[in-house]
Amino acid sequence: MMNITKTLNNRGQHNWIKILCLAVGLATGIVLIGKAGFEQSWDSFFPSSDRIFIVYEDVIRDGEYQHYSQTPGAVAPAFKRYCPQVEAATRYTSFAWDMPIVTDDDKRVRTNFFLVDSCFFDVFPFRVLAGNARIILSKENSCMIPFSLAEKLAGSTNPLEIVGKQVFYNKRGGLAFTVGGVYEDIPLNSRLHGIQVMVSMPTITQITWDGRENWLGNDRYFGYVRLAEDITPDDLKPQIEKMKKENLPQEELKKAGVDIGFSVGPLSEHHTNDDATRRMTWILSILAAVLIGCAVMNYLLLVIGGVSRRAREMAVHKCYGAEDRHIYLKVIAESLGHLLLALAFAVLLLVAFKDTIEELVGAPLLVLLQLDNNVLMISFTCLMVLVVTGLVPGWIYTHIPVTAAFKNYSHTHRLWKLLLLGLQFASATFLIVLLMVVGRQYKLMVNDNPGYDYTNLGMVDIDGVSKEQRQLAYDELSKLSSVESITMSYVNLTQYQSGDNIYLPGDDREYMNISDWYYVGDHFFDVMRIPVIAGRTFTEQTDTLREVMVSRKFEEKMKQLAGWDQAVGKQIICTSFDGPHTIVGVFENVRVGSISDQDTRPSVCFYSRHPNQMHHFTIRFRSMNGLEAANKKLREIVTDNPDIEIVPYNQMITSLYTDAHRFRSTVMIGGFVALVIALIGLIGYLTGEMVRRQKEIAIRKVNGATIIDVLQLFIRDVLRLALPAVVVGVVGGWHVSRLWLEQFSEKTELSPVLFSLCALAVVVVILSVVSLGCYRVASSNPVDYLKNE
Secondary structure, eight states: OHHHHHHTTOTTSOHHHHHHHHHHHHHHHHHHHHHHHHHTTTTOOSTTGGGEEEEEEEEEETTEEEEESOBOTTHHHHHHHHOTTEEEEEEEEEEEEEEEEEETTOOEEEEEEEEEOTTHHHHSOOOEEESOHHHHTTSTTEEEEEHHHHHHHHTTSOGGGGTTOEEEESSTTSSEEEEEEEEOOOOSSSTTTTOOEEEEGGGGGGTSOOOTTOOSSOOOBEEEEEEOTTOOGGGGHHHHHHHHHHHSOHHHHHHHTEEEEEEEEEHHHHTTTSHHHHHHHHHHHHHHHHHHHHHHHHHHHHHHHTHHHHHHHHHHHHHTTOOHHHHHHHHHHHHHHHHHHHHHHHHHHHHHTHHHHHHHHTSOHHHHHHSHHHHHHHHHHHHHHHHHHHHHHHHHHHTSOHHHHHTTOOOOOHHHHHHHHHHHHHHHHHHHHHHHHHHHHHHHHHTOOOSSOOTTEEEEEOTTOOHHHHHHHHHHHHHSTTEEEEEEESOOTTSOOOEEEEEETTEEEEEEEEEEEEEEOTTHHHHHTOOEEEEOOOOSSGGGGGEEEEEHHHHHHHHHHTOOSOSTTOEEEETTSSSOEEEEEEEOOOOEEOSSSEEOSOEEEEEOOOGGGOOEEEEEESSGGGHHHHHHHHHHHOTTOTTOOOEEHHHHHHHTTHHHHHHHHHHHHHHHHHHHHHHHHHHHHHHHHHHHHHHHHHHHHHTTOOHHHHHHHHHHHHHHHHHHHHHHHHHHHHHHHHHHHTTOSSOOOOOHHHHHHHHHHHHHHHHHHHHHHHHHHHTSOHHHHHTTO
16 A cells, blocks of 8 residues: 555656546446435335335226326225235325424424324334324324424424424414324335324314215325235235225216226335336436546546556566566556545545535435445445456556567557547537536426416415405405405416316216316406416306316317317316306416426316415516515414415426426536546547657648647547547437436427537537647747757
């Protein structure tokens, strides 16, 4: 090790540059490997992971098969009753996301609320730190909370002392729960991670409609079962069929043209088998391989550039009896020393940029690095780096004849250098192309036209606000001079909506499943600026309560299914509403959800004038400068909820694409790192070439060559290499970009012009570096290079 340390500063070997490039490549590569491994580790950490299964509902409607991971309330418990192979079954459903839990002393923490049944911990073996989970989750108005939330609520006291205390949903004095127990936090790499406050299932009657014993509709429950050892999902099929026959109205479903069944699938494969997850894992793995590959190629390029200088040193070793294996060991030992130093620098980089890295990957760095699979993969990667950086130089040194080494060995290994440099150019181009496509797609998403105008639009969640406060806030906000118009609605169009089925009066056939917006208030379509293409909007009259508006897609589908000529005037039955409603208007299709998670079903909405049936105010401002005054007025009215806030709609749209923003930043960093490493390699190559050709250049200048003529010598050489490499990088970038874009319903155009510009930009950067790097030699006095001859 001492000998290796002494050689670090040897002239011409560029050891510190090799180590630093390797460190940067390893640091970025390790993060990407960690993220890819993290995505593949979901829900595989339970001791009985291979026996935990998700309950699915399988629906065949008009020959179209659909598979849902949410079921009616009665399904999961029925698996336990009907199937003796099921050891335990549980279900849960959410009723509030990102809402405050409030203590007696008015401490507020935003969290998620779920209704959970008493068998949850029978299926999922999370550690219970305090309380008896079965008893707590069986008792009305009791709850369990995770340890991290207990710490926040307890402040400086022992977190477990919160057990037995009363907490409230949304505001002090609101719906109250007694904290009966505390459980260890659910890991990030779990489908269950969003569960925070577990409210006992019997409390459901105080929160929403009780669908625990329901077999059709109200598909809001997530069900899970734990099977006995050596039992497969196929073993349950006879019992599932019996359960289905005894509980589902077979005749009615047959008349409706619908077939409903149930099945189970492995929990550990639910996330990893998702197309988007698999695609992202592949792309992250490719990025990691490209970045580490760039660093390794740069290392070899610099090693090969210094072979001529070290050939005599190796020949001396051979003269003193060193065999090939001794040369290999010496080179591998050097590579190991460099690798260890590079890893040390990589750790420093990871620590220095820890916050940025965690924001980009959406998980703590330590969690990524501690996963067993990631430790193995990172160790294997380091081993491969050591093998390549040790064996390739070793092979070159052992194949240099001793006599040639002492006769001023001058083999340039130019082919090797060009090959490595070409791979680096291709890698950098690949990442830059990918960066441009990801950046354009992100820009498209955050500036997209969803079919409504969200300029100067704000929305506030009024869940938990009393009926009187809602009405007062609505009236007072509408009086502000900065407010152009205001409306109330149940729906938030940035989120995926609940579904309902559509029937026609006197017809048992189930025509389609729709995206149900439920209730909208006065001026909804005016405020949202959604065009009404036929009929009219709702008006304040008694008959309006029996009216419905439908989307253009709804009308088009009913023309196909029911032979309608138009929708206006027709009557429909929606499963969540009593009796037929008359269609009075058709509105233009708008995007419900996001581009990456779009609700593509036809939409319907109903009218209500009751604030207690609404969840949101949507406000159109004359200018967003009026937002602060509106928030101030709102908080003056809703005094018991200091967290209430009108959020700009464009901020809500941007937050839908956080993952795409993170991916764009990751590729941007990767592209920058790859380009810098490639340019360092190019500079190293040019330095060697300039030394090798300096006498040739001097003679050319004596014979009248200009600076431009000399620069053209190097530019031609590099272009012969760079152009094909850039084309390879563009093709690779195009292919991976296409894979990444498959997850979006609307995609940016993969224009040849874009790829040409990327290729041109890379070539311009390369030529700029060549010109600047070679200018000194090209403009120097030829006598300086010839005076020693």
